Amino acid sequence: MHERIDPKDCIFCKIVRGEAPGHVVCEDERTLAFMDIFPVAEGHVLVIPKAHCTNLLDADPTDLEAVIVRARTIARAIRDALAPDGIGTFQLNGAAAGQTVFHYHLHLIPRQSGEKLEIHGRKPGRAERLAELAAQLSSAVAAEEAAGAVS
Ligand code: 5GP
Ligand code: ZN
Numbered sequence: 001m002h003e004r005i006d007p008k009d010c011i012f013c014k015i016v017r018g019e020a021p022g023h024v025v026c027e028d029e030r031t032l033a034f035m036d037i038f039p040v041a042e043g044h045v046l047v048i049p050k051a052h053c054t055n056l057l058d059a060d061p062t063d064l065e066a067v068i069v070r071a072r073t074i075a076r077a078i079r080d081a082l083a084p085d086g087i088g089t090f091q092l093n094g095a096a097a098g099q100t101v102f103h104y105h106l107h108l109i110p111r112q113s114g115e116k117l118e119i120h121g122r123k124p125g126r127a128e129r130l131a132e133l134a135a136q137l138s139s140a141v142a143a144e145e146a147a148g149a150v151s
Contacts (some may be wrong), residue, residue, distance in 0.1 A: 004054055013052050016048075023127075025077075030067075031050060031063075033046065033048075033070060036133050037124055037130070040118050041109055041115075047070055050065075052103055054097060055094065057105060074141060078140070080144065082136075084111055086110075087111065088117070089107060089142060110145075
């Protein structure tokens with residue numbers, strides 16, 4: 001697994017720095033969540049640490065914790081906003097495992113009963129629809145946070 005890249009050339013670092021566009025759902029000190037541009041399903045979100053790391057193997061433990069806690073809030077927001085039958089979370093390590101962007105990211109994918117399980121989308125989402133979904137999920141995250149995420 002020798003997929004280390006320079007953060008200055010990393011597409012997800014560019015989104016963090018505002019140098020590349022991203023349909024952002026939410027962010028905090030350590031994490032950023034945005035819509036996947038090749039969604040497997042409507043509401044496909046990626047959660048990343050803002051600090052660059054390649055994957056699970058070199059990720060900072062505090063960043064990992066921040067990502068999974070944020071993913072929990074976003075999963076609840078997806079449930080409330082989109083009411084899928086289930087939500088898949090997955091994360092790939094190394095090209096041989098299917099990883100294509102070498103900045104750690106956790107996928108959150110709304111799933112419907114009976115549909116085929118896929119890991120990568122085949123066509124880009126429409127920018128207007130991704131923006132709508134980002135706004136919808138952003139509001140649902142805010143509501144979840146206001147409710148204290150206790151239920
Ligand atoms: P991986 O295969 O590494 O687990 O997943 C990388 C994901 O990043 C894919 O689902 C792909 O669609 C998504 N992706 C690749 N480039 C970009 C980009 O520039 N912006 C966004 N929002 N998603 C991207
Ligand atoms: Zn990066």
